[in-house]
Amino acid sequence: MADEKKGWLEERLEWKKPLEGFLYRPVPRKVGWLYTLGSATAVVFVIQVLTGLFLMFNYSPSPDHAYDSVNYIMTNVTFGALIRSIHFYTASAMVILILLHLARVFFMGAYKYPRETTWIVGVGLLLLVLGMSFTGYLLPWDQRAYWATNVATGIAGEVPLIGTWVQKLLIGGTEIGTVTLTRFFTFHVMVQPLLIAALIGAHVWMVVKNGISAPPGLMKLKLTQGKSEKQAYKEAYDASKQGGEKFFPDTLSRDAVVAVGIVAVIFILAIFFPHTSEAPADPTSTTYNPRPEWYFLFFFEFLKMFPGSLEPVAAVLVPAVAFLVLLGVPFLSKGVRREWGKRRLSLSIGGVVVVGLLIFEILGAVSAPSRQVSELTPLQIEGQRVYRQVNCAYCHTINGIGGAVGPDLSNIASQLTPDQIKAYLSNPNSMVPNTLHPKLQFTPEELDGLTAYLSTLGAAVSYTPEAPVLFEQHCSTCHMINGKGGTIGPDLSSVGSRRSATFLEAFISDPQSSVPGASMPAFHDTLTQNQITDLADYLYSLKGTTTTPTPTTTPTTTPTTTTPSAAAQLYTQDCAVCHGANRQGGIGPALTPGTLAGMSEAQIASVITQGSGPMPAFSALSASDVSSLVTYLKTVQP
Numbered sequence: 181m182a183d184e185k186k187g188w189l190e191e192r193l194e195w196k197k198p199l200e201g202f203l204y205r206p207v208p209r210k211v212g213w214l215y216t217l218g219s220a221t222a223v224v225f226v227i228q229v230l231t232g233l234f235l236m237f238n239y240s241p242s243p244d245h246a247y248d249s250v251n252y253i254m255t256n257v258t259f260g261a262l263i264r265s266i267h268f269y270t271a272s273a274m275v276i277l278i279l280l281h282l283a284r285v286f287f288m289g290a291y292k293y294p295r296e297t298t299w300i301v302g303v304g305l306l307l308l309v310l311g312m313s314f315t316g317y318l319l320p321w322d323q324r325a326y327w328a329t330n331v332a333t334g335i336a337g338e339v340p341l342i343g344t345w346v347q348k349l350l351i352g353g354t355e356i357g358t359v360t361l362t363r364f365f366t367f368h369v370m371v372q373p374l375l376i377a378a379l380i381g382a383h384v385w386m387v388v389k390n391g392i393s394a395p396p397g398l399m400k401l402k403l404t405q406g407k408s409e410k411q412a413y414k415e416a417y418d419a420s421k422q423g424g425e426k427f428f429p430d431t432l433s434r435d436a437v438v439a440v441g442i443v444a445v446i447f448i449l450a451i452f453f454p455h456t457s458e459a460p461a462d463p464t465s466t467t468y469n470p471r472p473e474w475y476f477l478f479f480f481e482f483l484k485m486f487p488g489s490l491e492p493v494a495a496v497l498v499p500a501v502a503f504l505v506l507l508g509v510p511f512l513s514k515g516v517r518r519e520w521g522k523r524r525l526s527l528s529i530g531g532v533v534v535v536g537l538l539i540f541e542i543l544g545a546v547s548a549p550s551r552q553v554s555e556l557t558p559l560q561i562e563g564q565r566v567y568r569q570v571n572c573a574y575c576h577t578i579n580g581i582g583g584a585v586g587p588d589l590s591n592i593a594s595q596l597t598p599d600q601i602k603a604y605l606s607n608p609n610s611m612v613p614n615t616l617h618p619k620l621q622f623t624p625e626e627l628d629g630l631t632a633y634l635s636t637l638g639a640a641v642s643y644t645p646e647a648p649v650l651f652e653q654h655c656s657t658c659h660m661i662n663g664k665g666g667t668i669g670p671d672l673s674s675v676g677s678r679r680s681a682t683f684l685e686a687f688i689s690d691p692q693s694s695v696p697g698a699s700m701p702a703f704h705d706t707l708t709q710n711q712i713t714d715l716a717d718y719l720y721s722l723k724g725t726t727t728t729p730t731p732t733t734t735p736t737t738t739p740t741t742t743t744p745s746a747a748a749q750l751y752t753q754d755c756a757v758c759h760g761a762n763r764q765g766g767i768g769p770a771l772t773p774g775t776l777a778g779m780s781e782a783q784i785a786s787v788i789t790q791g792s793g794p795m796p797a798f799s800a801l802s803a804s805d806v807s808s809l810v811t812y813l814k815t816v817q818p
Contacts, residue, residue, distance in 0.1 A: 203428035208394035208420040211431060215392065217281035219435040220442055222380055224274045227443065229373055231267040239319070241365035243358055246321035247460045254456070265450035271313055273446060275475045278302075278309050286509065286530055289518035290393035293410060296510035298386040301379050303507050308376045313473065315368040318361060326461035327470035329364075330356055334769070338492040356463070392431070394420035396518045413516045459561055460568065477544030478537050484547075491769075563633025566626045578637060586617070591638025602631040636680070647718035650711055654703065660753070661722065669700065671753040676720040685716035747812035750805055754798055763818040771813050784810045 190196055238257055240249040253260040282302060285291055291299035318329040333356070337347035352359025398420040401412040425431060472480050479499075486494035505512070513526045520527070567573070575586035592601065603610065605627060608617040622630065651661070658669035675684070686693060689704040689712050703712060752761070755771065763771045776784060785806050788798050801809070 202388060203426075203432075205388070205391075205427050206421040207392050207424050207427050207431050208398060208417070209422075209424040210395045210398065211392060211425070213434060213438065214284050215431070216435045216438040217277055217284060218383075218387075220439050221274060221277040221281055222384075223439040224270050224277060224442065224446075225376060225380065227446075228267065228270045228274060231263050231270065232369060232373075234263050235267060236369060241319070241361050243321060243361060243461070246319065246361060247457070250320050250457055261454050262450055265453075265455045266446055268455040269446045269449045271316065272474070273442060274309055275313060277442075278306050282306060283530075283534065285393075287527060288393065288396055289513075289523055289526075291510045292513070292518055293413060293516040294390050295386070295393060298383060298390065299510050300507060301383045301386065303503075305376060305379050305383065307503070308372055308379065310475070312368060312372040312376065313475065315364045315372065317473065318356075318364045319368065320457050321361065321461045322458040323461055324458045324471065326356065326463065328472050329360075331470045332472075333360075335495040338769075339496045340492070343496075391417065391421075392427075396520055399518045401517060409516045460565060462564075474541075474545070478540035479544075481540045481544035481547060557632070559629050559632045560636055561629075561633075562625070563629035563631065566622070566630045567633060570620060589634065589637055593635045594638040598631055598635045601634050602627060605630060643714050643717040643721065646711070647714045650707070650715045651718065654706065655715075658700075667752060670756075672719055672722060674723055676723040679720070681716050681720040684719050685713055688712050688716055747805075747808040748816075750801070750809050751812065754801075763813075772818055773814055773816075776814055781807075781810050781814060784813065 235253060238249060238253045238260070240246060250264070253264055255261070285299065285302065314329075314332065317332075318325045333347055333350050336350055337343045339346050348354075350360070350363065351357075352363055394417060399413070399416050401409065401416050403409065403412050482498075483491060483494050513523070515522075517523070572589075573583060575583045577584065577588045578590050596604070600611070604612070604617075605620070605622065607619060608615045609619065651659075655672075656665040658666045660667060660671045660673065662673050679687075687700075688707075689709075690702045691700040692702070707715070751763070751771075756763075759769065759771045769775060788801065788806055788809065798806075
């Protein structure tokens, strides 16, 4: 016969006793507000999951629709902009809280016996939280998301021995695309949250089992002959709970106050400073400056200390060693003594590390602008968006990218005026009877934007006679045009085919604002603004080939090939400024037979002629030049 004093659930599950043991367990004295950070992190994680579930109902994880689906959430879904902003700010809050919690545990020595495994699980949680922030970064599919992910996956590719495999595992091929977005989405919404939830559960269980750590001031061990440190610890810990409080309602009420306060701050930020997306991802952009989220800025700055071939050390070896050291803290700082005076060395090392990370974080935040120098005006950017949305590239080519059904639009602005372009877009048949081009329905804003964008393609610029003189006086020592000038910097004979006048003007004025780490000096104090604009227009007009001649007619005999020395000259002219004079890397990666072993000659040739990520396309090179340059890079050791 069932015990009638027990309820139906209690009779079957006996849940009251474990719950009472959890809620009414004694807590050491002087456990204050710093001990609320762990529970606050868990609350923020729950909000992340709930807002993430809401976003999933309206998000499409494909390059064609991801950006538009996020825009739909922001503009059409009820409270969509608020919930997305809450999701964004809780991601940062979770990183802040888990870092503060980890720091509190370290400086109070709470990682020591018997809580070593609790620390290890906590470090695992930190890595998963950072990983979830990383995988979520790509999902909006805007410029910042795409290029920051491009840089990060490139760093993963530098892992010795398995780097290429890791990179392909992350992006699902040779470049970021549909498979990459799908994999990141799966990791972000399924794999990582489940692992985090599991580790949080394990972490809480360990905290309940071993008890909340007492402040170091209460843990003065009384060591006597025949008594071990562990026995002395247990006696001191039991003594610290005498006269203390209960977890419920005392400790839990403080946890609730802090959690509510943090949630309130997040809501205020989401309401008054809503998160917005940048322009849609443009894999063909050569000017975007990738910038990580704030919690990776310290690493962004740290990498600058290791140029060229040393970059893999900073990108892979140092973080790996740091992770192992962090994981091994309980075993490096042995013993059970937690008094402040007994841990001067570990406290000093921890303080130096924190100060160092803060310095790198600040330097990373101020080292470069958080927005790129735009090649286009807002109206032209809108037109570029329309160009992609209508999928004009299916038929038309711009700078070697697109289809061959319709005419190449790379120099359309030199062939048609803006009015003619607009008239053709409005009614193609009125200008070209019987054309196969369909009549598309554009809004007035879309038509103006697309016209403005197409009018930038191959548009002629004018410059004064002073511009070449300015180049001779200020630039020719380092740069070459048509075989005349220095070789320290890149050959500018065809720079206008790779860069816009807007970018060149900004770069001349302040190179660091456009390309962080650029060695070229700024000229905003040397030249007037009019002179900088004039010089930029002159350089933009240079769209010819480099000094290496290219055939102008189809040869009737076997074409001559570029000699190895000529291929080396091509490398010096076009590649050395980014990849290093000795091919060991610089702004770009190293280009040696070893580093290129995983790429076929066809793949390398495609990257050279079409560009990849921040690297511009060198479409002006002849086929024989490209072939010889590829052979040179694949076979000739530096």
